Structure formats: C-alpha cells, structure tokens
Amino acid sequence: MKEQTHHTKKLVGSPAPTTSHISQWHYIDWYKVNRYVKGMQVRIAKATQERDWRRVKNLQRMLTHSFYAKALAVRRVTENKGKRTAGVDKTI
Numbered sequence: 439m440k441e442q443t444h445h446t447k448k449l450v451g452s453p454a455p456t457t458s459h460i461s462q463w464h465y466i467d468w469y470k471v472n473r474y475v476k477g478m479q480v481r482i483a484k485a486t487q488e489r490d491w492r493r494v495k496n497l498q499r500m501l502t503h504s505f506y507a508k509a510l511a512v513r514r515v516t517e518n519k520g521k522r523t524a525g526v527d528k529t530i
Contacts, residue, residue, distance in 0.1 A: 468513070471506045478507070 478501040485493040501507050524530050 466509060468510075471510050474504070474506045475501070475510050478504075 478497060482494055482497045482501065485497060522530055
C-alpha cells in the first residue's frame with residue numbers, strides 16, 4: 439500500500455504573526471476585505487441551498503480562519519458607533 443504524504447510548506451521563525459508580513463491596521467484595504475467576506479458568505483449560502491454540506495463545512499472553515507474575516511470581526515467590534523452604549527445588562 440502506498441503511503442500518503444502531506445505537502446505543506448513549513449513556516450520558519452516564530453509562530454506568532456509579526457507586522458512584517460501583515461500590513462498595519464490603517465493601511466488595510468477594507469473594500470477588498472468586505473468583498474472577500476461577502477463573497478465567501480454568498481458561496482456558503484449557495485452551497486447550503488444546494489445541500490452540499492461538505493462544501494459548506496470547508497467554506498466555513500476557510501472563512502473563519504482567514505485573516506480578512508478576523509480583521510473585519512475586530513473592526514466591527516472596536517470601531518462601531520455604539521461601542522460606548524450600554525447593552526441589555528446596562529454595563530458598558
């Protein structure tokens with residue numbers, strides 16, 4: 439039986455991301471980020487309508503692990519107008 443090999447590039451250096459390969463926050467192309475996330479959400483919805491659950495799961499994983507989705511989530515939480523408005527628990 440033939441042994442299966444997994445071909446991935448091994449990252450050299452520290453596992454923590456550095457600012458050398460990730461652009462600074464204010465220089466991120468937010469139009470591109472929004473377009474990517476929206477496109478992935480459309481692809482997930484389309485796969486769901488087609489009941490292709492394997493593709494749904496793979497697309498969801500791709501979206502949740504992408505830098506763009508994480509950056510957009512952080513932006514929505516930190517840069518919204520209502521961030522200083524008390525919620526249902528009356529705390530800020």
